[in-house]
Amino acid sequence: MIVHPNFDPVALSIGPLAIHWYGLMYLAGFAAGIVLGRYRARRSGNGGGNGGGAWREDEVLDLVFYIAVGVVVGGRLGYVLFYNLSFYLSSPLDIIAIWDGGMSFHGGLLGVIAALWYYARKTDRGFLAVADFLAPLIPPGLFFGRIGNFINQELWGKVTDAPWGVLFYTAPGSPRHPSQLYEAALEGLLLFIIIWWYSSKQRRPGRVCGLFLLGYGVLRFIAEFFREPDGHIGTLALDWVTMGQVLSIPMIFLGLFLLVKPSRQ
Numbered sequence: 001m002i003v004h005p006n007f008d009p010v011a012l013s014i015g016p017l018a019i020h021w022y023g024l025m026y027l028a029g030f031a032a033g034i035v036l037g038r039y040r041a042r043r044s045g046n047g048g049g050n051g052g053g054a055w056r057e058d059e060v061l062d063l064v065f066y067i068a069v070g071v072v073v074g075g076r077l078g079y080v081l082f083y084n085l086s087f088y089l090s091s092p093l094d095i096i097a098i099w100d101g102g103m104s105f106h107g108g109l110l111g112v113i114a115a116l117w118y119y120a121r122k123t124d125r126g127f128l129a130v131a132d133f134l135a136p137l138i139p140p141g142l143f144f145g146r147i148g149n150f151i152n153q154e155l156w157g158k159v160t161d162a163p164w165g166v167l168f169y170t171a172p173g174s175p176r177h178p179s180q181l182y183e184a185a186l187e188g189l190l191l192f193i194i195i196w197w198y199s200s201k202q203r204r205p206g207r208v209c210g211l212f213l214l215g216y217g218v219l220r221f222i223a224e225f226f227r228e229p230d231g232h233i234g235t236l237a238l239d240w241v242t243m244g245q246v247l248s249i250p251m252i253f254l255g256l257f258l259l260v261k262p263s264r265q
Helices: 021-044 057-083 083-092 093-096 105-123 127-152 179-198 207-223 242-260
Strands: 010-014 015-021
Touching: 010 021, 015 021, 021 057, 021 127, 057 083, 057 093, 057 105, 057 127, 057 242, 083 093, 093 105, 105 127, 127 179, 127 207, 179 207, 207 242
Parallel strands: none
Antiparallel strands: 010 015
16 A cells, blocks of 8 residues: 655645646646647658647647647536536635636547647647657656646546555545556546657648547546546446546547548449
């Protein structure tokens, strides 16, 4: 058994200003996206990578800005709507308290799709081309986000007697699967390796983002078997189907569609 270090969720306090680890993890994810995106932009000028032709490095900053807005707004609204609507209807001011955690990847994905559509229209690029360029930049953000969940002691896993089970102070009793770290490894590191390798060669439009959707959907579906369902939701069917799995199924089918659909002649 491992006892959680019980980190202080506030990384740094400067007078009345409190900087939370959760927010720093988001900043780390966006910073990683900028660094990797600038690298992909440089390679695109030499015919490498994907993303609908050459990209300038300064365009990456604009893209990441729009994506950041989509992630934060969509992720928070997705959590409110999908996971805890009744609570936020009674406490609407808590919707803006994102430093306490409570972000939905699936809601964030919808926000990213909206941001991609706007950016593609603004820059006269194809939607799928922009999505293909962006897809390899997302897993590092997922990695840091899950580390933030672990620091916050939220979204922990089911009770386990495995030697690596973690005793969380927010879930007193028995050790639990550190499902946040499982997801960081699967949806963050493993998915990044797969998507980065796949995108290193030219692919038909939609293939890279299709593999991302498929890969994330499958890995998240698996991780949900170890993650404790939200107490106010529980399982949705068969005593094991969770909200996270239900929301991952459309991603899997859309990813498969983008991977197998014939290109236009």
